[in-house]
Amino acid sequence: MPELAEVEHARRLWDVALGEPVTSVHTSSPHARALREVDPDAMREALTGAALVSSEARGKQMAFRFGPGGSRWLGLHLGMSGRLRAEPAGYEPARHDRLVLDTGRRALVFHDPRGFGRVRFHVGDDAPAWWSSLAPSVLGVGFTAAGVAAFLARRRRTSVKAVLLMQERFPGVGNWMADEVLWRAGVHPATPAGSLGEAGAAELWRVVRRVSRAAVEHIGDDWGYPATWLFSHRWEAGGTCPRCGAALSRDTIGGRTTCWCPRCQPARRRR
DNA sequence: GTGCTTGTTGGCCA
């Protein structure tokens, strides 16, 4: 389920170890896909003895910084099925644990059965490109209505659903958030991005921010979203629209399973 | 057994 809010939540789970030096580093098989971009031995050497000093999430990406000045950069992406956990000291790495950092007081675990997640590592005072080149947060000042309008215009023939999934403009928006946004905006997911126009783009911009902010506020240990959200009904058999009660539609749009309300999000007439 | 899956990438084609 890792989208913006879940990633932010995952990041906080590891923050319990802030200030604690790493005593040992366990990685799964060196040829695991998740580790394809790192040298496990070099990472182990650079992290051992270094304390976790800060963490940050940007969209679906996370950076954990270790050591004096935060010069050791550990980047994590959860992929489809990744989870972060903090376990008591003495934790034994289990199947599909891609990375386990032991601090002596607890173990920080990156668990990812499907292996679409990704570990990156960098040593240096400056942020590596995989961190510094990320798109501006949808909750920050760099995410503007004008930027959204220009992006939609450039991808005018692509379905708005597929466009919302593009991390280069909507970092952190994933499949369920895209559907939630379109449902609230009353836009059919197959609508070509270019047909929304300036007003439609501005509305989409507003709703992306609103859904993102609300998702971050609601994420927590009990992790559930309100029953008034499409999210709560999209996977249940015979799910109905929480706003109008109509049976929800489901189809593949933009290459992903997409759920929408045919009454609240009618297909657009061609102009 | 079948047919899905909350993500990303690379390759192909227009």
Next chain:
DNA sequence: GTGGCCAACAAGCA
């Protein structure tokens, strides 16, 4: 070069 689409990656679940 840009935009657009899709298969592939892997494991678990119904």
